[in-house]
Amino acid sequence: MKKLLTLLPLFLGGFFFSQRKPVQKISYPVEFKKISDEILLNSNSYENLRELTKQVGPRFSATTGYEKAVVWAEKKLKEAGAENIWKQEVVVPVWERGRESLQIKTSGGKWQSLKMLSLGSSEGTGGKDLEGEILLVKSIQEFNTLMSKDVKGKIVFFNYPFDQSIVNTADAYMLAGKYRWSTPSLVGKRGAKAVITRSLTSAFDDVPHTGSMYYDQDDKNRVPAISISAKAADELEKSLGKQKVFAKINTTSGTKGEMINHNVFGEIPGNKDKSVIVIGAHLDSWDISEGAHDNGAGVVQCLEVLRAFRKLNIENNHTIRVVLYANEENGVQGGETYAAQAKKKGEKHIFAIESDAGGFSPRGISLDMIPQRRRLVFAWKDYFLPYGVYDFDQTYAGQDILPLKKLDVPLAELVPDMQRYFDIHHTSEDTFEKVNRRELMLGAVTIAQIVYMIDKNW
Numbered sequence: 073m074k075k076l077l078t079l080l081p082l083f084l085g086g087f088f089f090s091q092r093k094p095v096q097k098i099s100y101p102v103e104f105k106k107i108s109d110e111i112l113l114n115s116n117s118y119e120n121l122r123e124l125t126k127q128v129g130p131r132f133s134a135t136t137g138y139e140k141a142v143v144w145a146e147k148k149l150k151e152a153g154a155e156n157i158w159k160q161e162v163v164v165p166v167w168e169r170g171r172e173s174l175q176i177k178t179s180g181g182k183w184q185s186l187k188m189l190s191l192g193s194s195e196g197t198g199g200k201d202l203e204g205e206i207l208l209v210k211s212i213q214e215f216n217t218l219m220s221k222d223v224k225g226k227i228v229f230f231n232y233p234f235d236q237s238i239v240n241t242a243d244a245y246m247l248a249g250k251y252r253w254s255t256p257s258l259v260g261k262r263g264a265k266a267v268i269t270r271s272l273t274s275a276f277d278d279v280p281h282t283g284s285m286y287y288d289q290d291d292k293n294r295v296p297a298i299s300i301s302a303k304a305a306d307e308l309e310k311s312l313g314k315q316k317v318f319a320k321i322n323t324t325s326g327t328k329g330e331m332i333n334h335n336v337f338g339e340i341p342g343n344k345d346k347s348v349i350v351i352g353a354h355l356d357s358w359d360i361s362e363g364a365h366d367n368g369a370g371v372v373q374c375l376e377v378l379r380a381f382r383k384l385n386i387e388n389n390h391t392i393r394v395v396l397y398a399n400e401e402n403g404v405q406g407g408e409t410y411a412a413q414a415k416k417k418g419e420k421h422i423f424a425i426e427s428d429a430g431g432f433s434p435r436g437i438s439l440d441m442i443p444q445r446r447r448l449v450f451a452w453k454d455y456f457l458p459y460g461v462y463d464f465d466q467t468y469a470g471q472d473i474l475p476l477k478k479l480d481v482p483l484a485e486l487v488p489d490m491q492r493y494f495d496i497h498h499t500s501e502d503t504f505e506k507v508n509r510r511e512l513m514l515g516a517v518t519i520a521q522i523v524y525m526i527d528k529n530w
């Protein structure tokens with residue numbers, strides 16, 4: 073009898089199960105089209121981007137511009153339909169650019185001004201003129217062969233260009249990138265006075281690009297680090313081929329302690345499960361830039377994904393959380409803090425995707441995860457093809473979500489067409505006008521579609 077009683081629920085369960093209507097199978101192409109239609113027909117992401125770039129404007133870490141952006145983001149998350157909206161304290165460095173100038177001259181010639189930008193985190197000259205002879209070096213390998221007496225007291229000029237033969241501009245950026253972030257300590261430790269770097273760009277115009285650099289811990293001679301445009305770099309190299317050229321740098325940049333900024337969150341709680349899917353972008357920009365592609369586009373795309381999920385009444389299984397990160401440009405403290413707190417709280421994340429490569433037409437989704445997970449995404453490729461999204465072979469992830477890798481979270485990044493991204497990246501030219509409304513929205517479509525797939529299947 074006892075045995076029969078324990079088996080009864082099983083019999084009944086079987087009975088009810090057989091009476092239940094078969095579960096309707098989701099048609100992913102149909103759902104993809106619904107998502108795409110909602111965003112392409114009803115998105116307000118372009119207007120949001122106009123507000124963020126033109127009304128809020130530059131929003132560099134530790135400035136009132138950033139605080140303004142936080143208030144704006146909270147309002148926009150509410151409008152998009154987020155249920156829980158909150159902030160997280162992040163300790164960020166207070167780096168100020170201050171005044172800056174660069175002049176050059178040949179022996180016996182007159183001083184001539186060149187456009188320049190100090191690199192982020194660079195020490196300045198204390199507002200005093202720093203003069204010296206320019207030493208042209210084409211590569212780090214070449215620099216390492218130089219005698220110390222040749223380097224001491226010089227202003228070292230690295231003219232390492234983007235490799236134009238590399239089709240993927242993100243790869244060219246990574247290759248040339250070390251000239252920006254690591255050469256200041258390289259030359260400082262060998263007694264140079266300053267470093268001038270060529271802007272990281274595939275263009276040949278007269279626009280200087282800024283970006284972060286880092287001093288080594290053991291660097292006792294933290295020299296000023298500045299950047300000049302690609303055109304200026306080529307002209308300077310030509311001039312150095314004929315005669316000695318001298319530089320006069322005068323900057324007041326420097327780091328003045330730390331302060332509190334905030335990451336901003338908005339989420340739709342999961343219906344079945346409290347584990348989290350992160351959709352991220354960074355809210356900060358460089359001080360000299362509206363930061364339209366980098367990373368205003370990513371911010372408004374994240375807001376748009378949340379809005380579309382709400383509008384379509386998608387019953388998300390997992391919690392979908394928009395994370396707008398502080399301080400990506402000069403420290404990544406927003407990303408580090410988020411991951412550290414997630415670990416401390418024991419929050420489970422099943423997926424994180426970032427959009428931080430510009431608001432251009434989507435081409436793919438980069439996947440930084442174990443092969444088994446990658447294969448699961450590969451199986452969905454055909455659903456994305458009608459939207460022009462075909463590249464699933466990249467394996468990098470955005471800077472802000474990268475700290476989640478230590479918690480074994482599968483990571484992804486939107487891969488847009490990046491042929492024009494580095495022309496304007498980290499410059500005053502990265503403006504709202506450079507973003508195409510339709511391309512921006514298509515990026516949001518791709519993010520919404522992959523988040524939908526992960527939510528339904530993982």
Ligand SMILES: [Zn+2]
Binds near residue numbers: 354366367400428
């Ligand atoms: Zn960025």
